[in-house]
Amino acid sequence: MTIPIHWFEAFNSGFEEIDESHKRVINEFNKLIETYQLKDVSQLDGFFQKVIYLAENHFAEEEIILEKHNFPDLKNHSVEHKETIQELEKFKSNLKNIAANEFVNFSLIYVRDYWVHHMFSEVIEFQRFNQTN
Ligand SMILES: [Fe+2]
Numbered sequence: 540m541t542i543p544i545h546w547f548e549a550f551n552s553g554f555e556e557i558d559e560s561h562k563r564v565i566n567e568f569n570k571l572i573e574t575y576q577l578k579d580v581s582q583l584d585g586f587f588q589k590v591i592y593l594a595e596n597h598f599a600e601e602e603i604i605l606e607k608h609n610f611p612d613l614k615n616h617s618v619e620h621k622e623t624i625q626e627l628e629k630f631k632s633n634l635k636n637i638a639a640n641e642f643v644n645f646s647l648i649y650v651r652d653y654w655v656h657h658m659f660s661e662v663i664e665f666q667r668f669n670q671t672n
């Protein structure tokens with residue numbers, strides 16, 4: 540069983556609007572985990588499609604917020620967003636080679652941990668900016 544993500548204080552990035560957006564993604568993502576876990580590997584394509592949609596929306600929202608705050612490293616940050624989407628797309632396109640249903644939960648865990656990592660890396664990056672501005 541894939542454990543859902545819970546928001547906790549350590550995820551605070553120093554940007555309230557970004558934290559709100561991260562919380563919305565967590566909520567949506569937890570719903571997806573519930574829907575997809577223990578399902579057939581053939582459904583993972585749909586799962587990844589939804590995850591990519593969530594990530595793209597979040598990244599677009601975040602870039603607008605960072606621009607508003609004159610975040611100096613926005614260009615690199617946007618590149619990282621694009622790379623993240625590419626990585627998820629790649630993972631999704633490799634799915635057709637995998638037949639084992641056990642892989643379903645692995646995929647959910649992969650995306651969940653990916654998202655936790657995303658939020659933690661932003662805590663470090665954004666808080667450094669917020670402390671000096
Ligand atoms: Fe980001």
Ligand SMILES: [Fe+2]
Pocket residue numbers: 557561597601657658661
């Ligand atoms: Fe983010």
